[in-house]
Structure formats: structure tokens, C-alpha cells
Amino acid sequence: MHVAATGYAQVQRLLPQNAKRGELVGQQYVFPLVQINNKVMKLAPGGLIFDQNNRTILHGYLPPYADVLYTIDTNGQVARIYILTPQEQLMLDRAGPR
Template sequence: MKSLFICIALVAASSVAARNLPPEGSQADLAALEYPFVKLAGKPVRLAPGALIYDDANRVIPPNTLPAKAKVLYKLDIRGDVQYIWLLTGEEIALLKEQKKTQ
């Protein structure tokens, strides 16, 4: 019975993996402004229609629940509006810094 529990625990632990963040994304500090705008890297930008915002647990959240300030990874659409935002964890920030150093 113990071995079955250990096997289940190992399978469950392996399924919790790091998020797949896009390598072409840009990193910035986010500050929430009045919808549909956010401030990225000190500049106000518009959220694209249908923009997706992912919290640190990779759940899609509505724009009105954005934190006042956060470190994020984002992607712009063809018009320069923000199409995707990923709120970053401390580990993801460190990982992105390491990846940037090796490039």
C-alpha cells in the first residue's frame, strides 16, 4: 500500500511542472491603470481586445484583478496592444535572468 501511495505521489509531483513561457516575450514592471490600459516599463499601453492575463498559478484572470504592481512577461499583437501577460513568480524571474545572461 505504501508503494502505491509513493508511486501516485511521484506521478502527481512530476505533473506540476514549470510554465511554458514564450522565449520571445518581453519582461517589464507592470502597474495597473484604468481599464483598458496598463503601464509596462513606465509607458501606458492598451490591452488588446480579448487579451489573456495569466496569474502565477497559470489561471486566466480578468483585468480588474491585476495587482497594483508586478513583474510580468508580455507579448504585443500586430497593432502594439498587449495580447498576453504572465504574472511572474520569483523563481521565474530568476530563471529569465539566467537565460538572459547565457544568451
């Protein structure tokens, strides 16, 4: 049996329109605190962190520095963090400020 890998089409992930862009500094604070744009915020209960492959990761696996999109819940806590790929960063740079 022969299996040929011809390559996989990458599906562009959907990023929320209401997300804010920021620079995350990871590994500085214990869970549930995160630092985005030099501001220390609390990750909401049930808050999710998505890596560049759109997999959920634990707070302890945050990279030291990353460009991110993030959403804030009604209590002012971080609900979602999306670690951006270089392609997503370029796309957002071209789209202008959020």
C-alpha cells in the same frame, strides 16, 4: 477510506520565446489600459492576463506591482501578460536579457 496527500509535482509553464520582460504597475488605469515599464498601453481585444498559477484573471485583479512577461500583437497592443513567479524571475535573470 484513507487518502494520503504526498504532494503534487509542479509543471513548469511554457512562456513564449518572443515575450518581453517588464514591470507592471496595476490598478492605475481603467480597462483596457495597462502600464508596463512606465509606458501606458492598451490591452488587445481578447488579450489575456495570466497570474502566477497560470489562471486567467480580469484587469481589475492586477496586483499593484509585478514582474511580467508580455507579448505585443500586430497592432501594437498587449496580447498576453504573464505575471512571473519568483522561480521564473530567477530563471530569467540567469538566462540574461530578453
